Amino acid sequence: MLDHAIAQIKGLRVEFQTKDGPVVGVEDVSFDIHPGETVCVVGESGSGKSVSSLSLMRLVEFGGGAIAGGQLMFDRRDGSEFDLATAGQEVMRGIRGNEIGMIFQEPMTALNPVFTVGRQLTEGLRLHKGLTQREAEARALELLRQVRIPEPERRLQQYPHELSGGMRQRVVIAMALACEPRLLIADEPTTALDVTIQAEILALMDRLKRETGTAVMFITHDMAVVAQMADRVVVMYRGNKVEEGPVEEIFENPKHDYTKALLAAVPKLGEMRGKACPEPMKLLGVEGQKIEPIPGTDEVLLTVKNLTTRFPVKGGFFRRTVANVHAVEDVSFTLNKGRTLSLVGESGCGKSTAGRSILRLVEPQSGQIDIDGTDVMKLDTGGLRRARLDMQMIFQDPFASLNPQMQLMDQVSEPMRNYNIASGSELQDRVASLFDRVHLPRSFMRRYPHEMSGGQRQRIAIARALALNPKLIIADEAVSALDVSVQAQVLNLMMELQADLGLSYLFISHDMAVVERVSHDVGVMYLGRIVEMGPRARVFENPQHAYTQALMKAVPIADPRKRKAEKDLNFKPIPSPIHPIGYEPAPSEYDEVEPGHFVLTTDSGY
Numbered sequence: 001m002l003d004h005a006i007a008q009i010k011g012l013r014v015e016f017q018t019k020d021g022p023v024v025g026v027e028d029v030s031f032d033i034h035p036g037e038t039v040c041v042v043g044e045s046g047s048g049k050s051v052s053s054l055s056l057m058r059l060v061e062f063g064g065g066a067i068a069g070g071q072l073m074f075d076r077r078d079g080s081e082f083d084l085a086t087a088g089q090e091v092m093r094g095i096r097g098n099e100i101g102m103i104f105q106e107p108m109t110a111l112n113p114v115f116t117v118g119r120q121l122t123e124g125l126r127l128h129k130g131l132t133q134r135e136a137e138a139r140a141l142e143l144l145r146q147v148r149i150p151e152p153e154r155r156l157q158q159y160p161h162e163l164s165g166g167m168r169q170r171v172v173i174a175m176a177l178a179c180e181p182r183l184l185i186a187d188e189p190t191t192a193l194d195v196t197i198q199a200e201i202l203a204l205m206d207r208l209k210r211e212t213g214t215a216v217m218f219i220t221h222d223m224a225v226v227a228q229m230a231d232r233v234v235v236m237y238r239g240n241k242v243e244e245g246p247v248e249e250i251f252e253n254p255k256h257d258y259t260k261a262l263l264a265a266v267p268k269l270g271e272m273r274g275k276a277c278p279e280p281m282k283l284l285g286v287e288g289q290k291i292e293p294i295p296g297t298d299e300v301l302l303t304v305k306n307l308t309t310r311f312p313v314k315g316g317f318f319r320r321t322v323a324n325v326h327a328v329e330d331v332s333f334t335l336n337k338g339r340t341l342s343l344v345g346e347s348g349c350g351k352s353t354a355g356r357s358i359l360r361l362v363e364p365q366s367g368q369i370d371i372d373g374t375d376v377m378k379l380d381t382g383g384l385r386r387a388r389l390d391m392q393m394i395f396q397d398p399f400a401s402l403n404p405q406m407q408l409m410d411q412v413s414e415p416m417r418n419y420n421i422a423s424g425s426e427l428q429d430r431v432a433s434l435f436d437r438v439h440l441p442r443s444f445m446r447r448y449p450h451e452m453s454g455g456q457r458q459r460i461a462i463a464r465a466l467a468l469n470p471k472l473i474i475a476d477e478a479v480s481a482l483d484v485s486v487q488a489q490v491l492n493l494m495m496e497l498q499a500d501l502g503l504s505y506l507f508i509s510h511d512m513a514v515v516e517r518v519s520h521d522v523g524v525m526y527l528g529r530i531v532e533m534g535p536r537a538r539v540f541e542n543p544q545h546a547y548t549q550a551l552m553k554a555v556p557i558a559d560p561r562k563r564k565a566e567k568d569l570n571f572k573p574i575p576s577p578i579h580p581i582g583y584e585p586a587p588s589e590y591d592e593v594e595p596g597h598f599v600l601t602t603d604s605g606y
Contacts, residue, residue, distance in 0.1 A: 005032035006075045006182050006215040007056065012085075013069035014051050014060055025051040025065055027239040033183065038209060038216040040226045040247070042262070043236035044483035045454075049219045052236075053185045056217070057102055058084060058092045074100075075182065098128035101176030101214075105188035107168035110175070111160040117171050118156030121178060128179045143174040147204055165347075166197035173205065180212060187219045194346035195510060196569075199554035202228050203566035221483060223266045224513070224556035227251060228563055235259050247560045260284055265488035266558045267513040269540075276537065278340060278518050280492040283485075294499045296339030296520055301471055301504045302358070306587075307331045307367035309350075309357045313578060326577050327353040328364070329528035330588040335521075337471070338498065340505040342515040342536075344551075345525035348574065351508045354525070355474045358506070359391055360384060372471060389419060392465035396477035398457035402449040408460050409445035415467040434463040438493060455486030462493065466501075474506045479514060491518060512555045516540055524548045527577055529588055531604045534597030544599040547606040575605050 014026040026048040033039045043049045054060040056072055072084035077099055084092070096102075104110045112120060121143060122136035131139065137156070144152035147170040160168055169189065176184060186205065190198040206229060209216050218229055226233055230247040235256065243256040254260045261284040272278075277293035307328055315322040328350045335341045343351040357364045360376060369376040374387050395401045402411055413431045416422050422430050432442050438459040449457055458478065465473055475494070479487045495518060497503055509515050515522060519536040524547065532545040543549045553568060579585075590598040 004075060005034050005073075007033045007217070008073040009052065009056070009070070010073065011070035012052065012055060012067070012072065014048075014055055014065050015068045016063075016065045024239055025060075026055070028070075029236070029239075029241050030070075031234050031241065031244060033215045033217055035182075035215050036209065036213045037231045038206075038218055038229050039232045039234060040218045040220060040230035041234045041236060042220060042223065042226055044221055044262075044485065046238070047236040048239040049221075049236050050187055053102075053187055053217060053219055056084060056183075056185060057096060057100060058087060058089070077182065094128070097124050097176075097181075098179045099182050101179070101181035101184045103169075103172055103176045103184070103186040103189045105191050107165065107172045107192075108160065110172045111168060113160055115159075116156065117158055117160065117163070121156070121171070121175055124175065124178050139178070140174075143178055144171075146177070146208065147171075147174045148200070149174075166193055166201070169193060169197075169201060170204070173201070173208075177208060177212070177214075181214060183215045183217065184209075185217045185219070188221070189218075190225065191220070191222070195512065195556075196346060196550060196554040198225075199556065199564055199569050200566075202556065203564060203569055205229070207566055222556075223263060223484065224268075224558040227558045227560040228556045230560070235262070251558070251560055257284075261485060263558070265485040267488070267491075267517045268558050269513045269516060269552075269555050270557070271513075272516050272536070273541065278495060278520060278536075280495045281488050281517065283488055283492065292499070294338070294495060296498075296504075297337045297502070299337045300334050301337045301372055302335040302506070303368070303370040304334070304358065305332045305368040305370075307354065307357055307369065308365045309353050309362060310365050321581060323578050323580050324583075326528050326579055326583075326585065328357060329585055331367075331525075331528075331530050332588070333523055333530065333533060335472070335504050335506060337504055338502040339520040340498065340507050340518050341521045341523065342507040342509060342519040343523050343525055343530075344509055344512065344515050346510055346551075346574070348577065349525040350528040350577075351510075351525045352476050355393070355476050355506055355508050359388065359393060359474060361393070389468050390470050391472040391474065392468065392470040394458075394461050394465050394473060394475045394478045396481055398454065398461040399449060401461060402457060404449055406448070407445070408447050408449070408452075411449075412445075412460065412464045412467055415464060419468060421468065430467070434466060437466065437497065438463045453486070455482050455490060458482060458486075458490055459493065462490075462497075466497065469501075470503070472504045472506065474508070476508045477510070478507075480509065480511060487514070494518070512540075512551065524551065527575065527605050529600060529602070529604055531600040531606070532598070533590075534594075538594060538597040542594070542597070544593050544597070545604070545606075547604065550606075572606060 010030050012026055012029045015022045016025050041049045067085050074082050074084050076082050121140035125131045125136040125139055141152050149155055149170050190201050233247050233250040234241055235243040237258045243259045264284045277295050279291055279293045309328040310324040310326050312321040313323040345351050356362045358369055409431050412434055413427050435442050440459050479490050522536045522539045523530045523533040526547045532548045543552050586602050589601045591601050593599050
């Protein structure tokens, strides 16, 4: 490349002071970013990818870090080269937001809840660009149009909490682009978003980069996003750069063992084509892996009929119910022993509420739930307690569901003590064998949750769910918070347990590639209803409902030659699930389009 790099990171070293002495966040990292180029920095949590970006912004000091070595050369607007590592905070204030823009993972932390969107957009323009209020407002409108926000005039008057997550993230992107920065740093900007919104935002950023010629440093752990966005890729591992190259080369011919393992652990949509049953993923560096399909049985375990769950919306002086959130609307399905049924959909579609309703962690309005011959809806408190021996739940965030003050051994044995299943040395033996089951060393039994990584904590949650030998496990986004290599191990563990113990899973997720890997059957949810349902192969290879088709189209694929274009993506905004009291929706009716494959014929709103 003949043009001069906008930013050059040379030999960066960052240290954090802790009570145990200095800890190295980034050891020795060098790479360049050129105008109009997207460099994706990938790695798992703790690899130092975010620390590198915070160093460029000189925000790392606010998190207790210090730049201990190296240079951060940056091309200023006026053409001078400048080492950001030596800049004072005063100079940095003129550069931040003006010459370097930043988009964070969580848009709510980047927006100020007490100011309108309009005020936040115009502030930087007036400060850095010296525009008048009127000029700044005109530019703010233009920016909101650029990021495709509907009704931009109205949005300028609104506050951040009045916007959806995807809208807020668009506002943050508009703010980052307001002063036309030479370099844009995006730190996991789509991790918290639904797949259809993510697809739109990625396409949007790609278009804006081409139109403005900005250099982009894009930080992510999602290899499919890398394939969609990157020109060049920098792979980080434990504070060091282990590999760098053009995106096609990294995906098709990775050199470093870590990059190879990372790519092997990514479930790719379409990998299961032609396979009737789920099977574990082949992982690199794992000895003697048995990869066998898991057929399951024809025996029904769980039957759900016409399940409806609504939440009251209170309002007015007397806190009366003024409306209802129709979270789950007339949902029916069956799940066989030893099989996995996945409910997929985007946030707010009702999939988690459906899972919780089956365990009666939230009380359904109406419907039938039958697990192995027991009518769950008719049970009193004692009966429900006994029924819960058969059904357990694994949550998204294992840390929130573990007690920080109890040793892991006690947490796993607690369900058995509660139900008087075992005591004394027998209890100890059972806990030890559960640790073996989930592939954790027995020495961990005396540890506490904070001494474990996220993936290890999730294994503990699985061990605890298995303690009562349940027949059904409801896994609610059980792997979505994990790094990709850990996610692959936990998924394989869940499949191995299913094959060994004949477990049935109700797997709740928004990740289509993971769902394709683990499911026998799939139900696609939209606005409280199942809009399409059937064997995994049929739903994925022959999607019939318009929403399922849009969802499949939006999933980024971990292959840089299969990029999505913005013109392919035109999603409808999701309507509100809140309806006035007395509103009675039509029952769910289905067409059987092929054997066992059903599509909703009632109007789903999509």
